[in-house]
Amino acid sequence: MTSASPTRTAPEGAFDRRLLSPMMLGSILNPVNSSIIAVALVPIATSFGAPASQTAWLISALYLATAIGQPLVGRLVDTFGPRRLLVAGAVLTGIAGVLGVLAPNIGVLIAARVILGFGTCAGYPASMSLIRSEANRTGIASPAGVLTALAVTTQTIAVIGPTLGGLLIGVGGWRATFAVNIPLAVASLVLALLFVPRATSLEASDGAQEQGHTPSLRLDYPGILLFAATLVALLLFLMNVGLAWSPLLLVAAAAGTGFTLRELRTADPFIDVRVFAGNAPLLVTYARGFLAATVSYCFLYGFTQWLEDGRGLEPSEAGLLLLPTFAVGILVSTLTGRRPEIRGKLLVGACVQVVMCALMLLVHAQAAIPFLVVIALITGVPQGLNNLAVQNALYYQADPARIGASSGLLRTFMYLGAIAASSASGAFFGARATTGGLHELAWFMLGAAVIFVAITVADRSLGRISRENRRKAEAAKAGAAA
Known part of the structure; x- marks a missing residue:
């Protein structure tokens, strides 16, 4: 592996720890911006006199940009390496932060969120590519500790967002939630630039870097446009569910069909659907990612809005009440991260998720704070288990040569779940986040949670991954002892 620093070399036989800081920081930019907006929606609406239908675009605009950008950026990572994409993403994130601070109206603020969505796309696929590259270099096929650290920072960090957002709003108003991106981007x-190598072992393995060739990629523009058209049509329908908007489903279906046919026929597809068509376990993992994100973000947005509107808490108080979710998620991920039982983690997380949704049906406008804290604590269990297990499953199911694109597509499915959650919150709440609307949202979450349980129980491929992981772990221990 070639290091970016001429005076230091990566340690042999061990993961290069210098990569952890750029990996983790790059990976948190998207989830923290996804969740930090939750407590800023009401202050932004008040500042600009904007209705809820407009502020909802602050959520959906980022998710739409991310859903389109993640597989595209992942594809670029696979071709050009993680360093260039991390640098470009940081620059776009900084620009979005400045634009958000100076935004004179809601339209400019939505544009800033779109740029932010594209700018924060690089972190996760770049990190997964670096982990795979280090696994190739070191010969450690199961970097459980690093995957756990990535899961902790990318998945549970989302819960810090409302707490951080509430504190920032208390200090500098809602614009501070955009300003925080400037130092993070820098x-x-x-x-x-300091620690990510110019070339990784994955790039060198194809011989291009060794021969001095510059990698090239012919972007599949028709495929990208058809993919974007599918997502935009689907998003607009989800944000305006009703018979009048149902033709958008036909547009989404037509664009999706055209996208599939295009990708099957082109030599260098944007997303190689042939690979996914022959990898049913990976497709099920994408479905689990979608369902887990739907439930998680329904809680994050819907429950947080209800705490402010229905329960009457201040934004800072609502953010603090979600801290137990973050703490439990971190603890669960840390304690279970090195264990190879992916299916067991998913089953426990799925069942606890059902319990959490059921408890939300018991909430009322005068609900005691300790009871709300209990719900937040229980939510942390699936937050820590499901996201970690889904990420680990993808690592072993995806083609190593397309780990960037595959991990980016997982994020696309997860953000489609977030879009569905945002749309469901808007549909069930209307103008105010009432207790009745929260109960309707909880029933919706419960349905998604039950489906999650069903497809996990039926998926026998997870057991094979767990057994293989256990075998490799035992072999590694035996080798270390020898």
Whole structure:
């Protein structure tokens, strides 16, 4: 592996720890911006006199940009390596932060969120590519500790967002939730330039770097446009569910069909659907990612809005009440991360998720704070288990040569779940986040949670991954002892 620093070399036989800081910081940019907006929606609406239908685009605009950008950026990571994409993403994130601070109206603010969505796309696929590259270099096929650290920072960090957002709003108003991206972008840029190598072992393995060739990629523009058209049509329908908007489903279906046919016929597809068509376990993992994100983000957005509107808490108080979710998620991920039983983690997480949704049906406008804290604590269990297990399953199911694109597509499915959650919150709440609307949202979440349980129980491929992981772990221990 070639290091970006001429005076230091990566340690042999061990993961290069210098990569952890750029990986983790790059990966948190998207989830923290996904969740930090939750407590800022009401202050932004008040500041601009904007209705809820407009502020909802602050959520959906980022998710739409991310859903389109993640597989595209992942494809670029597979071709050009993680360093260039991390640098470009940091620059876009900084620009979005400045634009958000200076935004004179809601339209400019939505544009800033779109740029933010594309800018924060690089972190996760770049990190997964670096982990795979280090696994190739070191010969450690199951980097459980690093995957756990990535899961902790990318998945549970989302819960910090409302707490951080509430504190920032208390200090500097809602614009501070955009300003925080400026120092984060600068730090991400510096760390990527200092520690991320110009070439990784994955790139060198195809011989292109060794021969001095510059990698090239012919972007599949028709495929990208058809993919984007599918997502935009689907998003607009989800944000305006009703008979009048149902033709959008036909547009989404037509664009999706055209996208599939295009990708099957082109030599260099945007997303190689042939690979996914022959990898049913990976497709099920994508479905689990979608369902887990739907439930998680329904809680994050819907429950948080209800705490402010229905329960009458301040934004800072609502953010603090979600801290137990973050703490439990971190604890669960840390304690279980090195264990190979992916299916067991998913089954426990799925069942606890059902319990959490059922408890939300018991909430009322005068609900005691301790009871709400209990719900937040229980939510942390699936937050820590499901996201970690889904990520680990993808790592072993995806083609190593397309780990960037595959991990980016997982994020696409997860953000489609977030879009569905945002749309469901808007549909069930209307103008105010009432207790009745929260109960309707809880029934919706319960349905998604039950489906999650069903497809996990039926998926026998997870057991094979767990057994293989256990065998490799035992072999590694035996080798270390020898």
